[in-house]
Amino acid sequence: MSAATAAPTTPKAAGHRAGKPRRPRPAGWWLPYALLAPAVIFELLIHVIPMFTGIWMSFIKLTKAFIANWGNAPVTGVANYNVALDFNGAVGAGLLRSFLVTCAFTLLVVAISWVLGMAAAVALQKNFWGRGFIRTLFLVPYALPMYAGIIAWKFMLQKDTGAINHFFYDNLHLGGDKPFWLIGDNAFISVVIVAIWRLWPFAFLMLMAGLQSIPSDVYEASAVDGAKPFRQWRSITLPMLRPVNMVLILVMFLWTFNDFNTPFVLFGNGQPPAGDLISFHIYNASFLTWNFGSGAAMSVLLLLFLLLVSGIYLIVLNRRSHRA
Amino acid sequence: MRETQGARIFRIVVVAILVVFTVVPIYVMVTSALKPLSDVQGPFSWWPSSITFTPFVEMWKTVPLASYFVNSLIVAGAATVISLIIAVFASFAISRYRFLGRSIFSTTVLSTQMFPGVLFLLPLFLIFVNINTATGIQLVGTRGGLIITYLTFSLPFSIWMLAGYFDGIPHDLDEAAKVDGCGPMGALIRVVLPAARPGLIAVAIYSFMTSWGEVLFASVMTTDANRTLAVGLQLYSTQTNVYWNQIMAASLVVSVPVVVGFLLLQRNFVAGLTAGAVK
Numbered sequence: 397m398s399a400a401t402a403a404p405t406t407p408k409a410a411g412h413r414a415g416k417p418r419r420p421r422p423a424g425w426w427l428p429y430a431l432l433a434p435a436v437i438f439e440l441l442i443h444v445i446p447m448f449t450g451i452w453m454s455f456i457k458l459t460k461a462f463i464a465n466w467g468n469a470p471v472t473g474v475a476n477y478n479v480a481l482d483f484n485g486a487v488g489a490g491l492l493r494s495f496l497v498t499c500a501f502t503l504l505v506v507a508i509s510w511v512l513g514m515a516a517a518v519a520l521q522k523n524f525w526g527r528g529f530i531r532t533l534f535l536v537p538y539a540l541p542m543y544a545g546i547i548a549w550k551f552m553l554q555k556d557t558g559a560i561n562h563f564f565y566d567n568l569h570l571g572g573d574k575p576f577w578l579i580g581d582n583a584f585i586s587v588v589i590v591a592i593w594r595l596w597p598f599a600f601l602m603l604m605a606g607l608q609s610i611p612s613d614v615y616e617a618s619a620v621d622g623a624k625p626f627r628q629w630r631s632i633t634l635p636m637l638r639p640v641n642m643v644l645i646l647v648m649f650l651w652t653f654n655d656f657n658t659p660f661v662l663f664g665n666g667q668p669p670a671g672d673l674i675s676f677h678i679y680n681a682s683f684l685t686w687n688f689g690s691g692a693a694m695s696v697l698l699l700l701f702l703l704l705v706s707g708i709y710l711i712v713l714n715r716r717s718h719r720a
Numbered sequence: 721m722r723e724t725q726g727a728r729i730f731r732i733v734v735v736a737i738l739v740v741f742t743v744v745p746i747y748v749m750v751t752s753a754l755k756p757l758s759d760v761q762g763p764f765s766w767w768p769s770s771i772t773f774t775p776f777v778e779m780w781k782t783v784p785l786a787s788y789f790v791n792s793l794i795v796a797g798a799a800t801v802i803s804l805i806i807a808v809f810a811s812f813a814i815s816r817y818r819f820l821g822r823s824i825f826s827t828t829v830l831s832t833q834m835f836p837g838v839l840f841l842l843p844l845f846l847i848f849v850n851i852n853t854a855t856g857i858q859l860v861g862t863r864g865g866l867i868i869t870y871l872t873f874s875l876p877f878s879i880w881m882l883a884g885y886f887d888g889i890p891h892d893l894d895e896a897a898k899v900d901g902c903g904p905m906g907a908l909i910r911v912v913l914p915a916a917r918p919g920l921i922a923v924a925i926y927s928f929m930t931s932w933g934e935v936l937f938a939s940v941m942t943t944d945a946n947r948t949l950a951v952g953l954q955l956y957s958t959q960t961n962v963y964w965n966q967i968m969a970a971s972l973v974v975s976v977p978v979v980v981g982f983l984l985l986q987r988n989f990v991a992g993l994t995a996g997a998v999k
Contacts, residue, residue, distance in 0.1 A: 424904070425819070427813075427817070427904060428813035428814075428816075428817035428819045428822075429813075429819070429821075431809040431810060431812060431813035432809070432810050432813050432814075432825060434805075434806045434809065434810075435806050435807070435809070435810040435829070435875060435879065436825070438806065438868065438871065438872045438875065439828075439829060439832060439872060439875065439876075441847075441868070441872075442840075442844065442868065442869055442872040443832040443835060443840060443872060444828075444832075445843075445847065446839075446840035446843035446844040446847060447835060447839060447840050447843070449840075449843035449846070449847065450839045450840055450842070450843040453842070453843060512738065515730075515734045515738075516734060516735075516738055518730075518734075519730065519731040519734040519735055520735075524731070530735060530739065532983055532986065533739065533742060533743070534738060534742060535982070535983065535986060536742065536746060536979060536983070537742060537745075538982075539929070539975075539978060539979045539982035539983060540975050540978070540979060541929070541932050541933040541949070541950070541974060541975055541978055542933040542935065542950075543933065543935055543949075543950050543953055543954070543971075544749075544953070544971040544972075544974060544975045545745065547953065547954075547967060547968075547971050548745040548746070548748055548749040548968065548971060549745055551748065551749075551752065551760075551964050551967070551968065552744075552745060552748055554764075556763065557760060557761065557762065557763065557764055557964065558764055559744070559748050559764045559766075561764075562763060562764035562765075562766075566763065566764075593741065593742075593745065597742075601989075601990065604990065605990050608990075624724070624726075625724055625726060625727045625730075626726075647833070650833060650834050654836045654837065656837060656838070656935070656936045657933075657935045657936070660935060660936070660939070661935065661954065664954070664957070674836075675836055675837065675838050675936075678836075678838045679838050679841075679936070682838070682842060688842055691838070691842065692839070692842070692843075695836055695838050695839035696839065698836050698838075698839070699834075699835060699836060699839055702834050702836070703834070706834060
C-alpha cells in the first residue's frame with residue numbers, strides 16, 4: 397500500500413524543494429509526516445487556532461453589542477488587561493480574590509492528594525488478604541464520571557437533608573446550628589474535600605505503577621542491613637519514584653488549578669466567594685456580563701501564570717538532577 | 721520477609737481511613753437511590769424507611785435521560801474510536817522515526833494539556849459558528865461538533881502513553897516483518913498493534929472516560945438536540961422539587977458503564993501507565 401502511494405508523491409515533493417540538492421531524501425521520508433497529519437490537523441483546529449483567537453479577542457472590545465458581528469468589534473489594545481489587573485476596581489478585585497482562593501485550593505488539594513496516594517500505594521505494596529479488592533475500591537472515585545461523584549457530595553453537603561450535618565449534629569450531637577456547606581466560607585472546605593476525593597486515586601494509581609518498577613531485592617538487601625520501613629521509604633522508594641513524582645505533581649497542579657467541574661457542579665449558580673475557583677470565575681464573568689473580551693484577557697493571564705510556574709518548576713528540577 | 725509491627729499498624733490505619741473516605745459518598749448514592757421521595761426531602765437517614773425501586777423508573781420521565789444516554793454513548797464512542805486511530809498513527813511515527821519537527825510536535829501536543837479550557841471555549845464556539853455560516857456544516861448543537869472537540873482532549877495523553885508503549889516493543893520485530901515483505905504499515909498492523917494490546921485498551925478507556933465525564937464544553941456546545949449526561953444530570957435540580965433519590969439513581973446508572981469497564985480493565989491501565997509514564 398505504501399509503495400503505491402510513494403511513487404507519485406516523492407518526485408513531486410523532491411522537485412518542489414530541489415533548489416539546493418544536498419543529499420537525496422530517503423524513500424518514504426514523508427511517511428512520519430503523513431502519520432502525524434490527522435493529529436496535527438485536529439490539534440490545530442481545536443486547540444491552537446482557538447487559543448490564538450482567544451489571545452486576539454483579549455485585545456478587542458467584545459461586549460454584548462458586538463457578539464453578533466464580532467469582526468467589527470473595535471480594537472482596544474490592553475484596555476481589557478488594565479481592567480482585569482486594576483485591583484482597586486470591582487473586576488480586578490474579584491479576579492485577585494479568585495486567584496488567591498485558587499492558589500490555596502491547589503496547594504491543599506495537590507499536597508493532600510499526593511500524601512494519601514503515596515500512603516495507600518506504600519500500604520498496598522506488600523501482598524495481604526483482600527489487597528486486590530481494596531485496590532479496586534480505591535480506584536472507584538477516579539472511574540466514576542466526574543459529575544456523578546460531585547453530585548453525590550452535593551447531596552451529602554446539603555444543610556437540612558445532607559449526610560454530613562446529620563452525622564455531626566444528629567449522630568454525634570455537636571451543639572449549635574447546622575451550618576451551610578455550599579454557601580459562605582465553608583464552601584472552601586467543601587470544594588477542597590470533594591476535589592481531593594476525586595484526585596487522590598489518580599496519585600495512587602501513578603505511584604502504584606511506579607512502585608512496581610522497583611525491584612524487591614533492593615528492599616531485601618536494605619532490610620539485611622537493618623533499615624527500618626520508614627528509612628527504606630526515604631532512601632529507596634522516594635528517590636526511585638522521582639521521575640514519576642516529577643510528572644505527577646506537575647499534572648496534578650495543572651488539572652487542579654484549571655478545575656472547573658468541581659465548583660460548577662457543586663455550586664451551580666451559587667458561586668460562593670470562598671469557592672470561586674479561577675476557571676469558574678472567568679466562565680461566570682464571561683457569560684453573566686457577556687463581556688468576552690474581558691474574559692479572554694483573564695484567561696490569557698491565567699495561561700501566562702501556568703506557563704511561568706511550569707517553566708520554573710521544570711528548570712529547577714532539571715538543574716537539580718544535573719547537579720546530582 | 722516479615723512485616724514489622726509499625727508497618728502493620730501503618731497499613732491498617734491508612735487502609736481504614738481511606739476506605740471510609742472512599743465508600744461514604746458511594747454508600748450514600750446507593751442507599752439514597754433506593755429511598756422514597758419523602759425520605760430525601762426530610763432529614764437525612766442512613767437507611768431507607770422502605771426500599772423502593774421507583775426512583776429508577778421515574779428518573780426516565782423527570783428528564784429525558786434516555787436520549788441523553790444515547791447522545792453520550794454515541795459521542796464518547798465515536799470520539800474514542802477516532803482518537804485511538806489517530807493516536808496509533810501519531811505514536812507510531814514518534815516511536816519509530818527520527819524526523820525534523822519530532823520533538824516540537826511532542827512538546828506542543830503535551831503542552832496543550834496546560835491550556836485552561838475557558839481560554840479556548842469561547843473562540844472555539846465562535847469558530848464553529850463561522851464554519852457553519854461559511855460552509856453550512858453545523859457543529860454547534862450537533863454530536864459531530866462534540867465528537868471532534870472531545871477526541872482532541874484525550875489525544876495528547878493517548879499519544880504520549882502509546883509512544884511509550886511502542887518504544888517497549890523491540891524494533892527487531894518490525895524489521896523481521898519488513899524482511900518478510902511487509903511495508904511500514906503492514907508492520908504496524910500485523911506486529912506492533914497486536915503486541916501493544918494492553919496499551920491500546922488503556923488508551924481507549926482513558927478516552928472514553930474523558931468524553932463521558934466532560935462538563936465545561938458540554939454546558940456551552942449542547943442544545944436540546946445533543947445534550948449529554950454531563951449536563952442532563954444537572955437538570956434534575958432545576959425542577960420545582962429536587963428529586964435527590966432520582967438524581968442518585970441516575971448518577972448510579974450513568975456511572976455503571978465506565979466504572980465496570982474501568983475496573984475490569986484496570987490491569988491494562990496500570991500496565992499502560994507503567995510503560996508510558998514510569999520509564
